[in-house]
Amino acid sequence: MPADAKIAEAAGRRxxxxxxxxxxxxxxxxxxxxxxxxxxxxxxxxxxxxxxxxGVAVGTVYLHYPGKEALYADMLAGSLADLLKHLREAVAGLAPEDRRGRRLMAAALAFYDFYRSRADDLYLGLYLAQGLKPVGLTPELDRLLNGRLIQCYSVLGDGLRQVAPLAADELRMEIVSLAAGITGALVLEATGRLKMLGDTGEAVVRRQVETLIARRAGGG
Structure with a gap:
C-alpha cells in the first residue's frame, strides 16, 4: 500500500x-x-x-450543548421522534380507507400506550419543571418541538379523516380535544386518581374515541 494511502487509512481510523x-x-x-x-x-x-x-467534565457537556435548554430540547425531540415511529407502526398494517375508525383507535391507543409505558417521556412531553408549568425554551427550540408534536398529531388526524371528511378547523378542533383527553387520562392515571374512581386510562381513551367516531361517522 502506498505511503499516502496508509496515512489516509490511519487518519480515517483515528x-x-x-x-x-x-x-x-x-x-x-x-x-x-x-x-x-x-x-x-x-x-x-x-x-x-x-x-x-x-462521569465527565462539565466542559465535555459544553462541547455537545451550549446550555441545559438545548440538552432538554434534544431529549424531547428524540422522545417525539420515538412517539412518531410508534404511532406509524401502530397503523401500518391497517387499511387506509376505514370509516369504522380502526386506524384512529389504533393511533389513539398507541399514543396513550407510549406514554403509559414511558413515564419519563410523559414528564418531558409535559415540559415539567417543578410542578405543572411550562419551561422557558427559546422560540427556535419551541418551533422545532412543536413541529415534531404536530407530526405526531397528524397521525391521529389521518385516522379521523378516514371516519369522515372534515374541514381543517374542525379537524384541528377534534384532534386537540382528543390529545387533551389522552393527556388528561395519562395524568389522572399516573397520580392514582383513575384507580380511585375504578377506571383506567385505556378505558377512558377508548370511550372518547368511540364517542368521536360515532358522532363524526353519523355526521355530527
Missing amino acids: QGRRAAIKAFKREAILKAARSVFARDGLDGATLRAIAAEA
Whole structure:
C-alpha cells in the first residue's frame, strides 16, 4: 500500500474512533440528563450536576450543548421522534380507507400506550419543571418541538379523516380535544386518581374515541 494511502487509512481510523467516543459521551450525557431532569426539573438542573451524573467534565457537556435548554430540547425531540415511529407502526398494517375508525383507535391507543409505558417521556412531553408549568425554551427550540408534536398529531388526524371528511378547523378542533383527553387520562392515571374512581386510562381513551367516531361517522 502506498505511503499516502496508509496515512489516509490511519487518519480515517483515528477519525472514526473520535466520532465513536464523541457519540458514546453524548449518549452518556443524555442518559444522565434524563435522571437529573427527572429529579430536579429544568429549573433546578445544572450542567455541572449532569456532568457529575455522566462521569465527565462539565466542559465535555459544553462541547455537545451550549446550555441545559438545548440538552432538554434534544431529549424531547428524540422522545417525539420515538412517539412518531410508534404511532406509524401502530397503523401500518391497517387499511387506509376505514370509516369504522380502526386506524384512529389504533393511533389513539398507541399514543396513550407510549406514554403509559414511558413515564419519563410523559414528564418531558409535559415540559415539567417543578410542578405543572411550562419551561422557558427559546422560540427556535419551541418551533422545532412543536413541529415534531404536530407530526405526531397528524397521525391521529389521518385516522379521523378516514371516519369522515372534515374541514381543517374542525379537524384541528377534534384532534386537540382528543390529545387533551389522552393527556388528561395519562395524568389522572399516573397520580392514582383513575384507580380511585375504578377506571383506567385505556378505558377512558377508548370511550372518547368511540364517542368521536360515532358522532363524526353519523355526521355530527
